[in-house]
Amino acid sequence: MSRVEIRVTISSDQDIVVARQKGRSLALELGFSSGDATLIATAISELARNIVSYAGSGQIALKDLQGSTRVGITVTASDTGPGIPNVSQALRDGFSTSGSLGLGLPGVRRLMDEFEIDSKPGQGTRVVVKKWRP
Amino acid sequence: MEVPILKQGAVLIATFQAALSDADLNHLRSALVQQVVRFRSRGVIVDVTAMDVMDSFASRTLREIAHIIRLRGAETVIVGIQPEVAFAMVQLGLTLEGVATALDLEEGLAYLNQKFKTMK
Amino acid sequence: MAKRDESSELLRELVAHLRQNRTQLREEWVGRISETRLLTAMTKEEIFAEATSVYDSYVEALETETFEALQAYARNLSERIIPRGVETHEVVGIVLLLRDVLARSLFAKYQTDFKKLNRILDAYEPAANRIANTVAVGFVQERERVIRQQQEAIRELSTPVLQVRERLLILPIIGVIDPQRARQLTEQLLRGIRTNRAKVVVIDITGVAAMDVTVANHLVQTVEASRLLGATVIVTGLSPEIAQTLVTIGVDLGKMNTVGDLQGGIEQAERLLGYKVMALAEPN
């Protein structure tokens, strides 16, 4: 059960900054070190940017994560954009359809502890990532 | 948000703010290139001390800036990356390969001066 | 469903009773705590203040049948009393005492209506046990966290970042590195680079027996992150096994600055810093 939920609508590059700032402060509130808060904010930045670049608009939801013995944070990035036809390809370092570095998704996976992606062509993409407080 | 660009001799110094949007970054890139040409600068220092997140877009923009400025015959050095930001960057896979880095403004200037000497 | 409703009904009655007799029951409880010599590390006033909060959270948990607030309070309480040496058995002890004090007052109130007493106790017991459990678990978790923190502090001490001369740091790594320790080493080093304004870092891994892929990756990331801060890293004491691991994960050893031993590493560092390494004058 979570106690906090913060939603940020993502439709422009300004919103990316807002989302990652909110993510950082929630992470700090939950007791993450500032180093970890930076990792979390960076992951949020990548996910939000993908929404702006590929789906146009969507949402970032930030929640606390209450495990039986530990606390964490969940970040959910969702959009109703074009979806990703080949997810495993998109998760590979260096794959990009926009001529970019192709490090966003695989990087987010390294930055966070848990990573789930669900994408259907024509319907949208949903990425759920979690990080636990050590 | 405007990024202030300071001219100090042959060097231009651009100081990033904490919350730069993509548009700000793009704006900075073109402003820097213009001024390098206009002042015939030999070096550019980009000070990112205030940035608390460096994601793939920001990092790519910095690389592009360094690249374009090199084509104009000048050297770029990025200074002030914070320890935590550096750690997040390498986790993400962003290593700014091929771009010079220095601890802070002072070190960046020292680096450029050294470079200018050997370039002569 | 009906059974549940009835139990809620009884709990409500119970809560009303506990609210009405708050002053007296709380005092009785505090009395029992000092009689049984629990919480001896705390003053009477402190015990009374904490007891009041625990009592109120306890009643609230019974009333709402939700335990979050109590859980949060238990954590908070633990945080405050653990440093003072309060033990697990004491915390469990006081909650069980409260359970008994309250149960006794129920006996007294319903002694004439035995059936009702039974039903009330049926409703009370599971809730009371859950409360005791919640508080105990909260305390134990907090204790574990404190212990973990202390372990971290010890670890931090065991891997010093040494400044051997201006702008030159040495990080001698010894022993087994797990991912957690690797992470800590990196953070320490990066902070060290900044505070000491280091330009060259020698990471000596002579004392590292083995390195798995995760830790090897970490080493590479540390080298890259140090460069982002403007420092050059020299790795010394790389065993053939570790070198092999690095190659396996795709590291270009040609790009990594490696020197055989620590002495050689320091010499190269000094050259990078612009110091002249003098050869010993030849005896003639």
Ligand SMILES: Nc1ncnc2c1ncn2[C@@H]1O[C@H](COP(=O)(O)OP(=O)(O)OP(=O)(O)O)[C@@H](O)[C@H]1O
């Ligand atoms: N929300 C999304 N909707 C549709 N496609 C997406 C979405 N996110 C990612 N993709 C696809 O997955 C690919 C990989 O994404 P990733 O973030 O890893 O790299 P990138 O965005 O191309 O480059 P970088 O993030 O390094 O700038 C993208 O090029 C794009 O084709």
Ligand SMILES: [Mg+2]
């Ligand atoms: Mg991306």
